[in-house]
Each structure stands twice: as structure tokens, then as C-alpha cells.
Amino acid sequence: MSLPDAELLLADLAAQxxxxxxxxTALVGLHSGGVWVAQRLHALLGLAQPPGALDVSFYRDDxxxxxxxxxxxxxxxxxxxxxxxxxxxDDVLHTGRTVRAALNELFDYGRPARVELAVLVDRxxxxxxxxxxxxxxxxxxxxxxxxxxxxxxxRLALRLVQDQE
Amino acid sequence: MAxxxxxxxxxxxxxxxxxEGLPRDxxxxxxxxxxxxxxxAEREVKKVPLLRGKSVFNLFFENSTRTRTTFEIAAKRLSAxxxxxxxxxxxxxxxxxxxxxxxNLAAMQADMFVVRHASSGAPYLIAQHLEATGRDHIHVVNxxxxxxxxxxxxxxxxxxxxxxxxxxxxxxxxxxxxILHSRVxxxxxxxxxxxxxxxxxxxxxxxxxxxxxxxxxCRVFHDMREGLRGVDVVMMLRLQNERMQGSLLPSAxxxxxxxxxxxxxxxxxxxxxxxLHPGPMNRGVEIDSAVADGRQAVILPxxxxxxxxxxxxxxxxxxxxx
Numbered sequence: 194m195s196l197p198d199a200e201l202l203l204a205d206l207a208a209q210x211x212x213x214x215x216x217x218t219a220l221v222g223l224h225s226g227g228v229w230v231a232q233r234l235h236a237l238l239g240l241a242q243p244p245g246a247l248d249v250s251f252y253r254d255d256x257x258x259x260x261x262x263x264x265x266x267x268x269x270x271x272x273x274x275x276x277x278x279x280x281x282x283d284d285v286l287h288t289g290r291t292v293r294a295a296l297n298e299l300f301d302y303g304r305p306a307r308v309e310l311a312v313l314v315d316r317x318x319x320x321x322x323x324x325x326x327x328x329x330x331x332x333x334x335x336x337x338x339x340x341x342x343x344x345x346x347x348r349l350a351l352r353l354v355q356d357q358e
Numbered sequence: 359m360a361x362x363x364x365x366x367x368x369x370x371x372x373x374x375x376x377x378e379g380l381p382r383d384x385x386x387x388x389x390x391x392x393x394x395x396x397x398x399a400e401r402e403v404k405k406v407p408l409l410r411g412k413s414v415f416n417l418f419f420e421n422s423t424r425t426r427t428t429f430e431i432a433a434k435r436l437s438a439x440x441x442x443x444x445x446x447x448x449x450x451x452x453x454x455x456x457x458x459x460x461x462n463l464a465a466m467q468a469d470m471f472v473v474r475h476a477s478s479g480a481p482y483l484i485a486q487h488l489e490a491t492g493r494d495h496i497h498v499v500n501x502x503x504x505x506x507x508x509x510x511x512x513x514x515x516x517x518x519x520x521x522x523x524x525x526x527x528x529x530x531x532x533x534x535x536x537i538l539h540s541r542v543x544x545x546x547x548x549x550x551x552x553x554x555x556x557x558x559x560x561x562x563x564x565x566x567x568x569x570x571x572x573x574x575x576c577r578v579f580h581d582m583r584e585g586l587r588g589v590d591v592v593m594m595l596r597l598q599n600e601r602m603q604g605s606l607l608p609s610a611x612x613x614x615x616x617x618x619x620x621x622x623x624x625x626x627x628x629x630x631x632x633x634l635h636p637g638p639m640n641r642g643v644e645i646d647s648a649v650a651d652g653r654q655a656v657i658l659p660x661x662x663x664x665x666x667x668x669x670x671x672x673x674x675x676x677x678x679x680x
């Protein structure tokens with residue numbers, strides 16, 4: 194069983210999104226895979242606004258259990274989000290908890306006009322009522338493993354890795 | 359081998375009591391974690407929800423409005439509830455012991471104590487007591503104890519130096535002033551040495567230097583001009599007015615003449631040297647106004663970075679308890 198080709202998924206995702214982009218639309222990638230996807234989509238879609246990046250470490254719901262993430266990074270939104278249409282971009286959609294955290298963080302920067310969600314892969318297993326607006330494929334990895342996006346020489350690829358816990 | 363009392367069994371921060379013996383990777387992680395917290399103040403909502411529902415008690419057995427305020431702001435930006443207790447004017451005056459005070463506050467479901475005390479070792483005593491009584495979910499942050507340590511000040515100074523100079527292993531750093539009585543100096547020197555500063559200088563009159571200063575890895579200078587020659591970083595210390603009353607120093611004017619930082623003395627350091635001061639400053643005693651307000655001073659950025667560093671410390675302590 195072979196994993197889908199991330200470059201083909203990316204082209205498909207851009208094609209789905211293209212008719213819905215406005216001159217004000219900005220992409221916001223979620224660290225770290227989502228940031229790579231957002232950068233590629235930004236180029237493919239020719240958007241005016243540079244893409245933003247969110248690290249949701251300060252908004253995660255497992256902080257009380259697991260503590261602060263070891264590699265919390267800066268979030269950066271290089272545009273005013275007030276009244277702007279936004280698309281959150283992630284590589285893999287799973288439980289929906291990261292998206293919940295991202296929405297909470299976004300609203301601490303202001304009130305966007307609309308927030309959509311674009312993902313390369315929906316792997317199922319949702320624990321919250323979250324759905325992608327744009328999704329290139331559905332793919333459920335075998336039990337005990339998860340799908341990971343890697344970037345190699347500017348090209349995106351999907352890998353199967355063992356779950357840590 | 360005895361466990362470092364500041365670290366839990368996974369090697370993660372359990373309390374912050376001193377920079378002495380704090381491993382380099384823990385210091386670096388605190389500084390790295392502070393960077394994203396520095397951005398929180400720039401946003402529309404200057405708060406993140408990490409410590410929502412947690413109670414942080416500021417236990418100040420010695421008054422310090424400024425330090426207490428910076429901890430209060432940091433805790434509030436993490437969404438904690440903050441309770442300020444100025445015990446200098448409260449129940450210990452009625453005879454209650456330190457540990458009774460702590461037990462009472464722990465019974466009010468405290469999650470973190472930020473402790474300032476005139477006696478060296480008081481925060482360590484509290485941390486030990488909490489662990490010995492099975493309350494290791496309560497964390498202690500030392501906000502200055504006696505002449506011993508002021509670790510968050512030392513760490514915010516490291517953050518400031520890294521912000522302007524990047525690589526500690528290339529630096530000459532001079533710590534100048536009343537090192538003998540300064541918990542700030544001790545926290546700075548331990549952190550600078552752990553981070554690999556190759557040229558660490560202690561600049562002070564003989565009467566204001568601790569005897570073991572060379573053991574801490576410092577080169578000693580009694581002549582400030584010699585001590586500042588070619589340095590990248592000048593760390594000024596506050597001269598506490600009460601030191602003038604003893605026989606340690608002749609007068610503020612004479613101290614300024616020999617150990618006050620003026621533009622003329624600063625000119626001996628590298629042209630891009632930065633000047634730090636932990637505040638509050640005594641202008642005209644340890645530092646001249648022209649330097650304090652000059653282009654090389656990074657004293658106000660220190661204050662801003664201090665909030666982010668304290669947020670990082672409290673956020674690293676407050677999670678992962680399950």
C-alpha cells in the first residue's frame with residue numbers, strides 16, 4: 194500500500210481553493226508541516242499577502258498533562274487579521290485539537306471575517322466537531338502509525354512513522 | 359548522587375531557586391522559550407491561557423514593588439490568578455513561622471509560590487518542605503533571597519545579552535560594583551560561566567568583593583578602566599545606599615569617581631559594547647545619566663525581556679503535572 198504523492202495532493206488542494214480566494218485572503222500555516230504547505234500554496238495561488246505561521250504551543254489542551262512543548266516557536270502573522278478572510282493550513286487533520294487551539298490563538302490577534310481550513314490529508318479520528326473546507330485526500334494510516342509530512346530539497350513527501358506513545 | 363533540587367526526576371525544571379548548577383540545556387531552553395512569549399505583548403490580547411485556573415502567590419517577605427510587579431504581569435499574561443502578600447507587614451510580625459505561612463497558603467490551593475526573602479536559602483527551605491510533605495505539585499520561584507540568588511534577574515540578563523550579542527562563547531563580560539552584597543551578581547556570574555563566556559571579569563573595590571570570587575571563574579580588577587578595556591558587555595550593579603553607612607565605602611561621590619560608569623570609562627570598552635543595569639538606578643553613584651540614557655544602554659529592554667523570561671519560567675513549571 195503506497196502513500197499518496199504529496200506534490201500531487203498539493204496541486205489538487207490549490208485547484209480546489211483557487212476559485213474561492215479573494216484579493217484580501219491570507220493563509221496561516223500551522224507549525225511545522227502546515228507552514229511548508231502554506232508557503233507552497235501561497236506561490237501556487239499567487240496571493241498578495243505573505244503567509245502567516247502559528248505555533249499553538251501556548252493554546253494546547255494537553256499542557257496540564259504534558260507540560261509546555263519543548264520547541265515552542267514564535268507565531269507570526271505579517272498582516273492585520275481584523276476583517277480579513279483567512280485559511281488555516283495544516284498537513285494532516287486528525288483529532289481536531291490543533292485546529293481548536295489555532296482558532297483560539299487567532300482570535301487573540303483580532304476578529305477575522307471568515308476562517309476556512311485546508312489540509313493535504315484527512316486521516317479521520319476526530320475528537321472535536323471540526324471539518325476541513327478544502328481537503329486533498331482521505332487516508333487512514335495503519336494502527337500504531339501516523340502520517341508525517343517531510344520537506345526534502347523543496348519537495349513535499351508523506352512518510353509513515355511509528356506513534357511515540 | 360543527590361538530585362539537583364530544582365529538577366524533577368526527568369531532568370525538567372521543578373523549582374527555580376538559583377542559576378548555580380542549572381544545566382546549560384535548561385538555561386538555553388528557558389531563553390528559547392522566552393522568545394515566543396516576548397511576542398505576546400505585541401498582540402491585541404496580551405494573554406495566553408496556559409495558567410488559566412492556577413493560583414500564583416507572590417510571597418514577599420522583603421518589599422520590592424518592581425520585582426513583584428514584573429512577576430504579577432508575567433503571571434497575569436499567562437492567565438493565572440495572582441495573590442500578592444506583603445508579609446513584611448503581615449502575619450510573620452505576629453509570630454507565625456515561615457513554614458506555617460506556607461502551609462496555610464498551600465491549604466488555599468496555591469499552585470506556585472514566588473518568594474522574596476531577606477534570608478539566603480528561604481525559597482530552598484520552602485521547596486524542600488513542600489516536597490517532604492508530598493506537595494510536589496506546588497512550584498517555587500526564587501525572586502531574590504538574601505545575598506544568595508536572584509535567578510530570574512540573572513536569566514533575563516542572559517536573554518538580553520543573547521539578544522544583542524548572540525554567541526556567549528565569544529564574549530568578554532565585566533560585572534561591576536558591589537558584588538559582595540549582590541545576589542544579582544552571583545546569579546549572573548553562574549549563568550555566564552555555564553553558558554561558556556571565556557572572559558568573565560569582576561570589577562570592584564576590595565571591600566565589595568567576596569573572597570571566593572576567583573573560584574567562580576572571574577578575573578578580578580580593582581581598577582575599573584583596566585576592567586572595562588575591550589569588553590562586549592558591561593553589567594552594572596546597584597550600589598545599595600545602606601552600604602555607605604558602614605566602613606566599606608567613603609562616600610557616594612568618591613565611589614562614583616572610581617567605580618561610576620561614565621562615557622569616558624565606557625569608551626574603553628568595545629565601541630558596540632552594551633550596558634546593563636538591574637534597576638533601580640542610582641544616577642550619579644554607580645552610573646552617569648549620560649550613559650544610562652545613552653545609545654549603548656539596554657536597561658529598558660531588560661525590563662521588557664524580563665516579563666517574557668518570567669512567563670517562560672512559570673509556564674515551564676506550571677504544566678505537565680498529571
